[in-house]
Ligand SMILES: Nc1ncnc2c1ncn2[C@@H]1O[C@H](COP(=O)(O)OP(=O)(O)O)[C@@H](O)[C@H]1O
């Protein structure tokens with residue numbers, strides 16, 4: 001029994017996969033706190049799809065995948081900003097149009113040269129087969145993201161909470177906006193490796209959303225989200241060995257399960273807690289009122 | 293030059309502001325204020341009050357004209373933490389996971405280091421500011437767990453902690469209980485006495501003569517600006533509101549000579565605004581306006 005449980009750990013590729021997933025899961029979860037509070041979840045989804053043509057081009061050209069992904073990710077972000085200010089379209093329509101345009105272009109490029117890039121690994125991730133240079137790229141992205149968040153989280157928090165106050169204090173909100181956008185694209189690229197373009201948005205939203213249900217303090221929210229990101233990634237990557245299934249699927253299913261648990265059981269903002277409070281309030285009122 | 297020792301001033305000259313969609317919200321607006329002053333910004337919804345605030349805070353760049361604060365550009369003034377603002381309640385996400393204490397400390401960011409780590413000095417000032425608005429006991433509360441009046445006071449404490457010398461309040465009395473309104477007004481008077489310039493946007497006309505000394509009347513431009521007694525007249529308000537105001541004219545009402553001045557005016561929520569003969573503003577407390585009484589007595593021969 002124990003022997004079976006330990007089998008995955010005997011393979012170097014499994015250890016690598018677990019380690020890299022944990023790093024990406026933690027960084028994405030940290031960032032997810034800002035993304036959910038800023039209301040950029042849809043933006044995260046959009047960027048994770050928009051990086052696909054960049055990844056494809058980078059693989060043909062032999063560049064680091066992160067570089068290509070990054071360029072198209074930011075192009076998409078700028079494109080969305082441009083279309084939004086120049087037209088009367090609503091933001092969701094703009095995001096929908098722009099990111100599908102990029103994603104479609106990516107699919108087209110990949111299908112034109114199928115031998116060089118594996119469509120499946122981009123769309124669904126392939127952490128079990130991640131190459132060493134790709135690991136290095138992921139680690140660099142994660143390191144830079146952690147450093148920026150570590151130093152600037154208070155500014156970014158204020159930017160999410162009250163951008164006008166940030167301006168009134170003389171902070172450069174344009175820089176903060178693009179910092180958050182850049183971090184979002186960068187982590188989306190990193191997460192692409194583990195869970196694939198389709199599920200990146202889950203890594204960038206679910207941990208933050210879950211933690212938000214569990215606490216009213218930003219510090220705790222980061223702690224909860226990050227532990228959840230790291231934990232689910234380790235367990236998910238490990239478990240995927242036995243299912244022989246999609247690693248991304250495992251990780252995101254775990255995260256979603258935790259989200260549902262929080263939704264139901266969270267002490268204050270969970271469904272059960274809310275109902276208990278409503279009932280308590282009704283009972284309190286019932287003392288003075290005739291129940292109908 | 294130390295901004296604390298200089299005279300505060302806000303100068304808006306010929307400012308035109310348009311939004312990216314081409315909508316010109318404010319055209320050639322001008323007025324000037326010297327500290328200390330409490331100035332009301334009065335106009336109907338959509339007249340450009342918030343737009344003017346945004347121009348003063350540097351959130352919108354004027355297409356023409358200039359805003360100067362204490363003789364500096366807006367940008368320089370912001371760098372010196374001269375401008376503080378208290379947002380409209382609707383603009384704040386009250387479910388955001390921050391505590392009262394977190395919010396007040398945000399007022400100190402401009403004084404903190406690169407990482408915004410609060411020093412003992414920042415904590416002391418934040419504590420003092422919270423105490424000043426009577427909210428120290430609530431420091432650990434999440435901001436959504438407060439009443440409307442308490443929320444307003446927390447954001448006022450943030451402005452105090454910032455040590456802003458020009459304080460902008462957007463609709464401060466909407467959704468606020470009477471006690472808080474009184475407390476806020478008392479605090480604003482203290483700040484005026486200390487030389488600050490307070491700009492308050494409001495559509496509650498009756499409260500304007502109660503606590504403001506200056507007024508700026510807005511409708512897509514500045515229609516009139518200056519001291520309350522001169523500018524806050526019936527005629528100017530008619531121009532500002534374009535006939536949407538409701539009236540109760542005593543001379544056309546059933547009020548008779550035997551009622552004299554023993555007439556009581558009641559409103560449920562907002563303070564009443566009363567004009568005398570010729571449309572000059574009347575104040576609710578005689579004792580506080582001896583000068584005006586004297587002037588009017590002289591010109592009209594009344595007591
Ligand atoms: N972001 C915006 N884009 C375009 N027009 C705007 C924007 N914000 C406000 N406006 C327009 O500018 C005018 C002034 O608005 P505002 O300054 O918010 O008025 P107030 O605060 O007095 O109610 C209004 O006609 C409003 O429709």
Ligand SMILES: [Mg+2]
Pocket residue numbers: 341342
């Ligand atoms: Mg407004």
